Every structure is written in structure tokens, then in C-alpha cells.
Amino acid sequence: MRFFARRIGFYVVALWAALTINFLIPHLMPGNPVQLLISRFHGQLAEAAVRGLEKTFGLHTNQSLVAQYWGYLEQLAHGNLGLSITYFPASVSSELRASLPWTIGMVGTATVVSFLLGTLAGIFAGWRRGSRTVDAIVPVSTFLSSVPYFWMGLLALTVFGVSLRWFPLAGGSSQGIPGGFDPAFIGTVLYHAILPAATIVVSSAGGWLLVMRNMTVTTMSEDYITVAVAKGLTQRRIMFAYAARNAILPSLSSFALSLGFIVSGAIVTEIVFSYPGVGYILFNAVGNDDYPLMQGIFLVITLAVLAANLLADVLYAALDPRIRQGVTS
Amino acid sequence: MTPDGLPAPATEARPATEPGPVLEIRDLWVSYNSPAGEVPVVRGVSLTLGRGQLVGLAGESGCGKSTLAHAAARLLPASGHVTSGQVLYWPLASEAVGEPADVLQLTGEQLRQFRWRSLAMVFQSAMNSLNPVLPVGAQITDAIRAHDRTVSRKACRERGAELLDLVGVGAGRLRSYPHELSGGMRQRTMLAMALALNPEIVIMDEPTTALDVVVQREILDEIRALQRRLGFAVLFITHDLSLLLDLADRVAIMYGGLLMEEAPVTALVGEPAHPYTSALLHSFPTVDRQERLVSIGGSPPAASSYPSGCPFHPRCPRALDTCRTKMPAPAVRRAAGSVCSVACWNPMPAAQAVGAVQEGEPGAS
């Protein structure tokens, strides 16, 4: 229990840090974003809109920084992330609500699949070490994980979308099919998700593979594996209950940590495939100097990553009794 | 066959008072791969374990005793392999028929069934020998169900509880994780696990080295008591010869990959035939002797650079010219009414045995 208390405490602090960074960025950067926006709209913004923007940024020039900070936090507590400039007058939160499901669906699934695939392959690669074909998987994985996500995506798009015309070139679903939980819609969603998801899987599975393989090899030289063999246990039992269960622990903790990296790759993939997720609107936001939207997205992504970290911690504790009981060493 | 072309010694039939063999290692050679090539670590060792006996195997670090045990138990790591020799196992059931199985030739399912049921092992560091993420009860259950899947989990738990009680850990610890137990308790748990299937042979590789002296004593007594009660044979490996004096029926001494001497414990202590054995016996204090401790000058050789001929010759006070060039072959002799062996070109004369009471027939030289 103490373990969880500490972890949750940490995440609360991290969240607070993210919020504060989010607040400070426009204040630390050169230029006044509100002025920028006003000039962009050639002074056509209504008074209310300008006030709204100032509030979003907490940029009341006649208030102290601390007061602005409190105002900002207050806004957040009400779920008010401000108004988006690109999609004006839509609010940031509404834009996020529209795009988040797409990202969670495609990227989330792809990430989990990639982790499972890579980890299982890694166990196998570590277990069957010594054969030339199996060992060749290591440089291959190294190469694959060095390929930039977006390049892989573009290549896939070109080959499978343009040349072979197997898959669509953009979007999350076909134009003509309305949303809803019917097979037609689900079908087209899946159809559009395959290529971007596959790109994510191919690019990131290699990383998991390498971690798991290394850990499996290291774990296999532990004494308890020798004992397991001596006991006459089946290969399957040894591999899963003794080797993998121990080897996966660092994988889990590094899964959580590399989530940030995964998110980055996912963003770029969405952009490449014009997939209507959070990454895609982030890109548009950047192109339009839409600071409220950009920062709203950053906040939401951070929240998601923190939540995923917490989840990974829970899983880790479930698997390793030493952690549950707060034992060090 | 020794490298000099001499025939390996035939094992003499034991006298009727001695138990029949349950495990016989015959002329075993084991090598490891290293960047420098193949390195022989065990060089033609023959050793017999009688049914229900406790045989101690002593030697300094690097002499190959652990490797010998691992090879016999088919637990060599990836870089090690047996180059020649046999490891014969006489299951109780076949004693009447007299047909041993060669452990080294077992494959697949045969080997898996042989493991733990016939031969179990207790390792040195129990902290690393127990799976940190499984409760100890589950690890015992594993062993049982691996050999007979029809045993119910409940029955496994009961057996586990029984075993833990047997070794003094207590059935309440079935659900404990390894890190929740003290060092001594972990070692006892390893013992309990080893006895789960009533094996005929238990090999113990330095089981008490990592423990403090008091706990060590307790565990040794425990082992002895269990052995008498359940009747399994034990091969007890240690670098501390003093432990074996009270514990073992017979003692074997290894050095530089060779078996230097093997004899009943009283004969070994009373009239050591090998200069190395004699030196070892003088290197630790005992209650009944008051004398200067003499350490053996020099240090044991690494396997990659064993000296030519007899590996002990650089440190041996009785070294002859032959010792530098020819590996000694084990020669059979009798002492304390039993068959012993010594591998030495210049063994100790019986008259020079120090201190202890002369027992049995004087050793032939």
C-alpha cells in the first residue's frame, strides 16, 4: 500500500509540474502570443474573444504572475482550456474530445500489440540464442528501430496506398459513412487504421524485442533457472513462470518510461497518414500558431502518459512481490 | 584411459558390508569452451556413491568438484560439455537385474523424469536458487506436478507443508516469498524442495558456505538426520574438509581436475595416503590436536593452466621427477576394511600418519 501511495504522490507532483510548465511557457517565450493572434486576425477579434484569450493564457497584464497562475489553475479546474484558433470559435476541449478517441484507439492498440509482439519475440530470441537465424534478428531489430517513424509511414503509404492501392491514403474513416456502432462504420475505421497501426508496430516492436532479449539472456544465467531445469520442469514452464516472469519486470518499467517516446512516434505517424487524432491536430495547431490548442494537447498527452505509467506500476507490483512489500535489494 | 595409455582402474567389487552403488561416475572428462579454446576442467575422475551413503567431495576452489557434480546431474551450462566417460545410475528397482542406466545418454522425456525424481540437487546460494516471484510452496508444487500432472494442487500443498515441517521451516511458510525468509530458512527450503519426490540421490554443492557457523551446524545436523531417516545417498561438496569429518561416511579429495584420494573418513583422517590430503588435514585446527597450522604454499592452478603431469607437483613436498611429467593414475588400496584409491606417484608411508588412532590394515603403498 505504501508503494502505491508513494507512486500516486509522485504522479500528482509530476502533473503539477506539467501544468506549471504549461503555464510558464507562453510567459517565458519571446513575444506576446495574444498580440500575435490579434494581429493575425487583423484586429477582427471581438472584445469577448480577446478577453477569453487573455484568460486562457493567464495574460492579464495588470495582474501579478502568481494571480495569473491561480487564474490559470482555476480555469483548468473548470475544464476550460480556452478557445482554439485554428478551429475558432470551437473550444480546445471540444477539439480534444473529438480527436482523442481516434488516437487512443489506433495508437493505443498499436502500442499494446507492438509491446506484446516485441516482448514475445524477445523471449524467443533470448531462449533460442546461438542459432544464426535467431541471432540475426538482433541487427534487424536495431535497424528497424532506427528508422524514423514518419519515413516508414510515408514509405508504407507510397507502396501500399499509392502504388498498390490496397489501403486508403488519409483519414480515419470514409467520408460517406456516418459514425455509429454499426459494422459499416467499424469496418471502415479498421480499414483506415491498419496502415498507420502497422507502421507503429513495425517501428517500435524492435525496441521491445531487444530489451526483452537482453533481459531473457541475463535471466537465463540465474541460478534459479538451473534449479528449474534440475527439477525436471518442462521448457514451457521454465520459460514463462521462471524466466519470462522475471525478465519482463525491467521491460515493464521501461515500457512506462518510453511511453513518451512512443507518443512522439505516434504523433508523427498520425500526421503522415492524416489520421484525425491528437497528433494531427497538434500539427495543424503548430502550423497556425494555435497556442491554446498546442498547450491543451500537451497537457492531455502528459495526463495520458502519467496514467499509463501508473498502470504499468500497478502491473509491476502485481508481478513482483518484492515491490508490493517495499523491499529494496 | 589416462593420457599415458594406462588402463583406467577397474572398480573392485565392494565387500558385503558396503552398500551397493547407486551412482557411479566412470572416468569422466569435462571441458569448457573459452576464447582460448577447449579447457579440460575434470580429467578422468571416477567416483562411486553407495546407496544411502554420504560421500564428501572436498577440494580448493577451481579443482573441478562443482563441475563434476553439474556434469553428473546433466546441468552443465552452455559452454561446458562432457568429452568422455559415463555416469551410471542404479535405480533401486533394478538392483536385482543389475542393469544401470547411463545418465549422460538419457534424452528428452527420460531425462526429464530422471531429474529430481532420482537425482536432486541443493545449491550454494539459496537466495539466487529460488525464483523471487513465486511463493516457495508453488516452487515445490512445480517439482511435483512436473513429474505427475495428475497430482491435485491440494495434495501438492499438503506435501509441501509436510516437507517444510520436516526440515524445520514450518508449514506456515508455504505462501512466503524467498525474500521473506532468512538465509538458513531458505537453505532448509531448498532441502525440502529437493526431497519432494523422495530421490535416491541428493547432490549438495556447498550448501552451508553462505551461512554463519551456528546455522551451518544446525543444517548439517538436519541433513544427517534426514538422510538416516529417509535413506537417500548424498554427495556433499565443500571446500571445507573439517565439515566432512563428522558428517561423511567416505571422503574424496579433488585437485586440479583429478581425484587425488578417496577413502572411508576414518581411514582418510587416520592415514591419509596423498600428500595433499595430509596437508589439508593439517591446515585446520581440531580439538584433539595441538600443533602449528601449516598452510600449503602457493595456490591452486587455474584450469586453463594446469601444470603438466600431476597438478599438485609444484606445491608438493614429496614431488618426484615422474610427478612433473606423468599424470598419476588412481591406484587401489585397502584401508579400514574398505576399498580406497589414491592417485600419487609417491604416496605417504603409513607410518607418517599423524596423530589419529591406527585403524584397520596398514595401507599398501
Added chain:
Amino acid sequence: MTAAAAGGEAIAGLNLEPMQPSRRRLARPRGKSLAGLILLGVFVIIAIVGPYVAPYDPSATSGAILQPPSAAHLLGTTQTGQDVLSQLLVGCRVTLLIGVVAGLVATSLAVLIGVTAGYLGGIADEGLSALSNIFLVLPALPLVIVLAGYLRGAGPLSVAVVISVTGWAFGARVLRAQTLSIRERDFIKAARIKGESVLRIVVLEILPNELGIVISALLLTTVFAILTAASLAFLGLGSLSSWSWGTMLYWAQNAEAFTIGAWWWYVPPGICIALVGTALGLLNLAIDERLNPRLRYAQPASRRATAQTGPAAADVPALTSGAEA
């Protein structure tokens, strides 16, 4: 995170077993490290001499639009008639530079913060660890994007700095864990009793034993930096004024090179990025193997099968023959 520390950290490629004090063996390069070194060497050479050997000025436009590879333009031309090969050769320098600078800065930060936290312990440790954990958990690219968005038009060095800010926490955590365990070793205690100053101990005793991890962190961070910089450039956020492989891809995407099939434009930069990443990755694996002996040799399957005269092959896992069920 106590979790990871207790379970033992094994992040891909980062080895955690310090060498024995003062035992440094010169390794003969074999297999992986040789391949990695050669590959890296090629690109380093290109980075140095690229601008001098490039056949054309990479920014020079011409009338030969979107030409596939030919004798005049070995890698073809872009939509404005620029020579792809020249862009590739010249762009190598900036790409590698950003990677190396970001890698060095991030790793230096990691060493500074990680080792300090590990050695000092107590409150300093708690504070610094919290700091690195926070940076670790915050997603890098979104933060970088936001920062870079504000810093539009900044040069490649600014990009490198921004990337370092997000990339140091990883190595810091590993170094902290390692320092914590080395600190308790006898030779450090001996040094402290001798009265050696903290700086001396850290620099002369601790760091040499962590060299493997530091180098590993440097390699991995450099890969991370190159990929992130490329992504940023691709998104139009890097410094578009200087040529880099990421910039090439940005322009290629802009001109819809992917849809019109101008493969000579976008394939080379992507492959080059992947190759540099692979080279660094291979070096990292090689170092890992060197320092973690358990990763070294298993007996190759072919030898196992044929080497046995009589007794069956070795028995412990990963070696197939023997116990199967």
C-alpha cells in the same frame, strides 16, 4: 523508482555491471562493433568532407526538375531542380552535428545529475531523482514541439539544446542507480576513509567504472536526438535554413514526392538516418556484450549437434536438445 531499482534495471543496451576497478582491456573489434564502427566512420567522413565533394550547391536550382538518377545527377533532382546527392552529402554534417551536440549535452547533464544524486544521497538525491523522474515522464516530442514552435526560425544549435532538455533524464536515472551500488563497494569506502576529496573520488574512482554506461547513454541519446531532430525538421519546426536530412524530407513531403513516386528524393535521407542509427545501435550492443559477460557466448547450434562423441549435448535452457515436453 524503487520498482526498477529493486528489480534490476536493464534498459535495452545499457549494461549495469561495472568493470573491476582498474581492469581495462583493449578489445579486439569483432563482428558487431566492427560493422558499427565502419558504418559510423563512413558517415563521419561524409560529414567532414561532404560540402567539399558535393557536385552542386544543394540550394542551387536548375531546370532539370524531378529527374530520376542519371549521370549528371547521381541521385536525381528535386522539384526545383536541386541535386539530391549534394543535399545528402551536405546535410550529413548538420544531422550528425545536432545528434552529437544534443547527445553530449544530454549525457553531460545525465552524468552531473545522476552521479551527484547517487553519491550524495539523502535530500539531494530525493530532489534530483524527482526532477529526473518528472522529465522522464513528460512526453518528449510534444514538449519539444511546443518549445520549438515558440522558437521558430532558430538555428540547429537551439534545436539541439531543446532536444537535450528532454533527453537527459533517461541516462541520469541509470547512472544514479549504478552510482548507488558502486558507492557501497569496498574500494570506494577505502578511498573515503583515506580522506580523498569527493571530486577526486567521483572523477577518478566512480566514473571510470561507469564508463560503459556513460558511453552507452551517449550512443542511445545521440540516436534519439537524430530521430527527434529529423521529426522536428519534417514537421517544419527545425531550422529550415540549413540543410539536413530531416529538412530534405520536409521539402519532399511538401512537394508531394511520396505520392508522385519520386523515390530518389525521399528514400536516401530516410535510409541514411536509419543507417546512422543502426551503426550507433550496433556499437551499443557490442559494448553491452563486452561488459555483460552473460550476453557473450552460447555454443552455436551447429557445433552442439556435431561436437558430441557420445554423451548428449549440454542441458541447460536455450539449447534445445535434452529435456523437451
